[in-house]
Amino acid sequence: CAQGIRVLGLLNQETLVRQDFDVGNEATAADYDAEFASVAGFLAGYFAGRISDWEVWNEPNLAEGAYLSPVRYAHLLTQTAASIRAAAPGAQVLFGGLASAWHDSHDYLQAIYGELDANLGGARPFDVLAVHPYPRKGEGPDPSIYMFAERRQGYATILDKFLATMAEQGDGDKAVWVTEIGWNSARQSRNRPTCFHAVLVQEREQARYLTTMFDILFNEVSLWGQPGTRAVEKVFWYQYMDVGALDPCVYGGAGRLLAKDWWFGLYRGDKITPKPGWCAFVAYPQPCVEVALQ
Numbered sequence: 090c091a092q093g094i095r096v097l098g099l100l101n102q103e104t105l106v107r108q109d110f111d112v113g114n115e116a117t118a119a120d121y122d123a124e125f126a127s128v129a130g131f132l133a134g135y136f137a138g139r140i141s142d143w144e145v146w147n148e149p150n151l152a153e154g155a156y157l158s159p160v161r162y163a164h165l166l167t168q169t170a171a172s173i174r175a176a177a178p179g180a181q182v183l184f185g186g187l188a189s190a191w192h193d194s195h196d197y198l199q200a201i202y203g204e205l206d207a208n209l210g211g212a213r214p215f216d217v218l219a220v221h222p223y224p225r226k227g228e229g230p231d232p233s234i235y236m237f238a239e240r241r242q243g244y245a246t247i248l249d250k251f252l253a254t255m256a257e258q259g260d261g262d263k264a265v266w267v268t269e270i271g272w273n274s275a276r277q278s279r280n281r282p283t284c285f286h287a288v289l290v291q292e293r294e295q296a297r298y299l300t301t302m303f304d305i306l307f308n309e310v311s312l313w314g315q316p317g318t319r320a321v322e323k324v325f326w327y328q329y330m331d332v333g334a335l336d337p338c339v340y341g342g343a344g345r346l347l348a349k350d351w352w353f354g355l356y357r358g359d360k361i362t363p364k365p366g367w368c369a370f371v372a373y374p375q376p377c378v379e380v381a382l383q
Contacts, residue, residue: 090139097268097325098136098143100129100169101185102155111156122165130172137177144219144268145169146185150197153337154188159200163209166201170214184215186268190222190247198251202258213260217322218251221269222302226287230272230294232302248310252320256313264322267306271327272298274364275350282349284338296365296377299326303373326370330354 090096102110105128110121133143145166149157157165162185170182184201187194198218205212228235236246244250248265255261275281276289290298306321333348355367368377 095142096140097183098132098140099147100125100132100143100145101147104128104132111161118161118164122168125165126168126172129169130176133173133180134176137180141177141179142181142183142217143173144183144185145215148188148221149185150194151188159197160204160208163201163204167205167209167212167214181216182214183217183219183266183268186219186221187251188221188223189225190220190251191225192250194220195250195254199254202254213258215263217264217266218255218260219266219268220248220251221327222247222267222306223270224272224288226285230288230290230298232298232305236302236305246305246310248306248320249313252310252313261313261315265310265320266322267324269325269327270302271295271353273351273353274331274366275352278350278352280348280350282334282336282338282351293365296369299366299369300373300377307374326355326366328353328355330356330360331358331364333358 102108105121105125107121107124109117110125112118112121129143129145133140146155146157146162148154149162166182166184173180173182184198187197205214222236224230224232224235228238236248239247239250242250244253251265252261255263272288272290272295273282273285274290274292274295276286276291276294281289303324306324307319310320312318312320331350331352331354334351335346336349338349339346354364355370356363365377372378
């Protein structure tokens with residue numbers, strides 16, 4: 090805080106010890122939501138003055154992750170937002186970062202609004218929409234291509250459909266935060282996750298795509314119907330350093346999963362060796378000066 094760095098608090102399935110968040114029983118779900126909201130309120134009060142932004146869940150629409158149905162998430166978000174605001178008036182609540190900016194995530198957002206209107210009194214519990222606009226295999230990793238893949242549908246970028254829906258629902262002035270974006274630079278590694286080969290990159294491509302993506306997000310995404318405004322307020326890079334991850338290409342638990350290179354970092358796995366992406370990140374919006382990497 091003393092250095093002017095703001096912290097985004099993330100509340101997800103790790104916030105509670107219990108892990109029955111996805112149980113279909115209504116009584117269990119209601120009990121979970123109440124406990125989750127209570128702990129969220131405690132944390133918001135404890136960190137008041139230090140953390141003023143709280144993201145509720147991470148990628149709730151990701152089937153391979155801590156998935157919550159739209160009905161479940163709408164109720165959890167509404168109750169948790171009320172608890173946070175009661176404990177820390179003025180705190181911002183972020184809609185848990187959607188796992189992509191493609192149509193499955195947009196469908197999820199629309200379903201959330203449907204539940205809010207049908208069963209939660211038309212509540213609008215979030216202040217900021219969080220989205221993770223990663224590439225997908227069909228379009229490849231270049232943001233100058235995939236971020237504009239829906240122009241035929243009338244959208245300048247793949248974020249615009251979210252902004253249009255928010256405007257239709259009375260949330261048209263709410264900003265977007267990209268709480269994850271990054272590229273895995275393990276393309277040349279022999280230990281890469283092979284099923285993601287189409288979107289893997291080399292280190293210098295990672296740096297170039299970082300700059301291109303930041304330019305697009307900050308300069309080409311406007312609030313719906315408000316040309317010249319900036320819709321994207323903040324962008325969070327995923328992630329700090331290169332790590333290993335259990336092979337995401339093997340499903341079903343058959344056999345022992347081995348770690349694969351998950352090289353999204355600005356630093357290599359030793360935590361101290363910067364990659365070209367680090368220079369691009371630090372220098373933005375100015376060009377990277379190569380000598381900074383020495």
